[in-house]
Amino acid sequence: MxxxxxxxxxxxxxxxxxxGAKNEALQILCAVLLTSEKVTIHKIPNIRDVNKLIELLSDMGVKVEKVGPESYTFQADNVDLKYLDTDDFLKKASSLRGSVMILGPLLARFGHGRLSKPGGDKIGRRRMDTHFYGFQKLGAEFHYDSKKEIYHIDGKKLRGAYMLLDEASVTGTANIVMAAVMADGKTTIYNAACEPYLQQLCDMLNRMGAKITGIGSNLLTIEGVKKLKGTEHSMLxxxxxxxxxxxxxxxxxxxxxxxxxxxxxxxxxxxxxxxxxxxxxxxxxxxxxxxxxxxxxxxxxxxxxxxxxxxxxxxxxxxxxxxxxxxxxxxxxxxxxxxxxxxxxxxxxxxxxxxxxxxxxxxxxxxxxxxxxxxxxxxxxxxxxxxxxxxxxxxxxxxxxxxxxxxxxxxxxxxxxxxxxxxxxxxxxxxxxxx
The missing domain is CATH 3.65.10.10 (Enolpyruvate transferase domain)
Incomplete structure (x- = not known):
């Protein structure tokens, strides 16, 4: 210590x-899982939480290359889904609060997500109901193993839906948006968070081929697409x-x-x-x-x-x-x-x-x-x-x-x-x- x-x-x-913004980085880094093409990200802060998330992505099979002092490329063209079943994955994910946002991309692209209860600051209870409510509205099935504190989410065929969030959770909104961008049909999220970091995420996803409107407001509309492509992004x-x-x-x-x-x-x-x-x-x-x-x-x-x-x-x-x-x-x-x-x-x-x-x-x-x-x-x-x-x-x-x-x-x-x-x-x- x-x-x-x-x-x-x-x-x-x-x-x-x-x-570069820590809270933005945790969302943007998870979004690289949505495409098999290369994503370049600039102004990535060299801090523990971000570095641990990059390490976790690398362990999942994402190709990570540092191309500058604060710039990296990521390519998730060979994600190892079996790694999600290992104790090493659960241990690393549980030590990082931001790891919860890998679930949306995993559901959108692979139809399956698994995660142990995330850690983070000891500042009181930080519930994840908003995340799972959104996933369930999109058609995912949620299972929680209370003894092992492990979440299992099955989302083989996500479908667009209307939802009114019980709280304007930033990470919850980000997770639901990433799950919805490749769901069948239209998703409407009311009482969505609208922080600049979330605006940055939505703008990046649109550059990748997503169809998100209402960015910057608390009413987001998402038309699902079949596939997303690579892009380049700079943090605020x-x-x-x-x-x-x-x-x-x-x-x-x-x-x-x-x-x-x-x-x-x-x-x-x-x-x-x-x-x-x-x-x-x-x-x-x-x-x-x-x-x-x-x-x-x-x-x-x-x-x-x-x-x-x-x-x-x-x-x-x-x-x-x-x-x-x-x-x-x-x-x-x-x-x-x-x-x-x-x-x-x-x-x-x-x-x-x-x-x-x-x-x-x-x-x-x-x-x-x-x-x-x-x-x-x-x-x-x-x-x-x-x-x-x-x-x-x-x-x-x-x-x-x-x-x-x-x-x-x-x-x-x-x-x-x-x-x-x-x-x-x-x-x-x-x-x-x-x-």
């Missing part, structure tokens, strides 16, 4: 390029990393330029951080954040405390609530952070409280942060990263604190942020990786 030793109180300066910059850098700049009083952020695809993320009092300038597609000694949280028009809550797109992404929370600890003012989707995601605040933050954990879903306005800096401590987003929030807290902090279990951070220590050290941070 590795750790970070972080020297706090240093101001950073310079330019940083966001990595990771919006979660961009938001993390905005919060980090404010907390550490740093002057940072985030390059090629594709601002028009960020939704309300920049505006939400502006409401936290963080100044920023848009310079083309770059975000410039000046050094700020103080930043003040807005109130609502009637003077009541600002609430920042997660919501389905185009609402505020739940992956950035941890960043908003830690950023608020040194702001002037008070904010209520309301995490609706996961019941365990706010439990990392005890570490921030140990560092000196003033936070009231109202319940598993809500935390009130009373900003210290830098009058009382956080202090360095030893702590453990519980999940990807909380881990980076603790890293930001440690970088702004007085003294030195140790963050254990940084494998969680490595799952979502590539070379994070090297990239931040290039800006002036002092982060040492300890094995």
């Amino acid at each position: 590795s750790s970070f030793r972080v020297k706090g109180g240093l101001k950073l300066k310079g330019e940083i390029i966001p990595q 910059p990771d919006m979660i990393e961009i938001g993390s850098f905005i919060g980090m700049a404010a907390m550490t009083q740093s002057e940072i330029t985030i390059k090629d952020a594709q601002i028009n695809r960020l939704g309300i993320i920049p505006d939400t951080f502006k409401r936290m009092g963080i100044k920023m300038e848009f310079r083309g597609d770059d975000i410039y954040i000046p050094s700020q000694k103080h930043y003040e949280i807005e109130t609502f028009i009637d003077g009541s405390i600002l609430t920042v809550a997660d919501a389905i797109w185009p609402g505020f992404t739940p992956d950035l609530l941890s960043i908003v929370l830690v950023t608020a600890t040194q702001a002037k003012g008070t904010v209520l952070v309301h995490q609706k989707m996961f019941e365990s995601r706010l439990f990392f605040v005890d570490k921030l409280i140990d560092m000196g933050a003033q936070i009231i954990l109202c319940d598993p879903h809500r935390a009130t942060v009373i900003g210290l306005d830098r009058k009382y800096p956080l202090k360095g401590i030893r702590m453990t990263s519980p999940d990807i987003r909380a881990g980076v929030s603790l890293l930001i807290a440690a970088m702004s604190a007085e003294g030195t902090s140790i963050i254990d279990n940084i494998e969680q951070i490595d799952r979502g942020y590539q070379y994070i220590d090297q990239r931040l050290n290039a800006l002036g941070a002092d982060i040492v990786r300890i094995d």
Whole structure:
């Protein structure tokens, strides 16, 4: 197990390029199973979750070739379906949450899917009912072995159907779309997720020969086709990393330029951080954040405390609530952070409280942060990263604190942020990786 030793109180300066989007990569990589032709993908982030999925695809018989620093080609012309029955497949798939999205392509192209219960962040129950509801509406039969925690799905002849999803699940929508693109007839998905990453997936599938309309809305229509072809695709910059850098700049009083952020695809993320009092300038597609000694949280028009809550797109992404929370600890003012989707995601605040933050954990879903306005800096401590987003929030807290902090279990951070220590050290941070 590795750790970070972080020297706090240093101001950073310079330019940083966001990595390719992790959540998009997990969908796009699964989509290569839909065709026997070659697919080229650019801006693939070098992070644990993505690398494990690429390894899993390779073990399934997909030909994988690295053709550049962030570019790969994939060709699934000889997929070994017998590998799905091995313990090695089940073990590797269970360690990766994104592995669930191989089911849609497998059903669409081969009529069969098998998967052990996926792992991932320990942020509360993350049900998969939406995925299986969609598969069943398309005519697949679902079986769950509760003793071995293995899902078996048979879908020899998928047929288009109308469905109203019980939740606008991003991975659920992606999985159903990939299953439906080669189903017989028309599929209509209402209450579909419409995040930019899902838009990217649908655009890629259309370039491969799919017929998807309604992209960017919550009503998708899919006309099934017999076969898909190869294509070339580039990932969006990771919006979660961009938001993390905005919060980090404010907390550490740093002057940072985030390059090629594709601002028009960020939704309300920049505006939400502006409401936290963080100044920023848009310079083309770059975000410039000046050094700020103080930043003040807005109130609502009637003077009541600002609430920042997660919501389905185009609402505020739940992956950035941890960043908003830690950023608020040194702001002037008070904010209520309301995490609706996961019941365990706010439990990392005890570490921030140990560092000196003033936070009231109202319940598993809500935390009130009373900003210290830098009058009382956080202090360095030893702590453990519980999940990807909380881990980076603790890293930001440690970088702004007085003294030195140790963050254990940084494998969680490595799952979502590539070379994070090297990239931040290039800006002036002092982060040492300890094995």
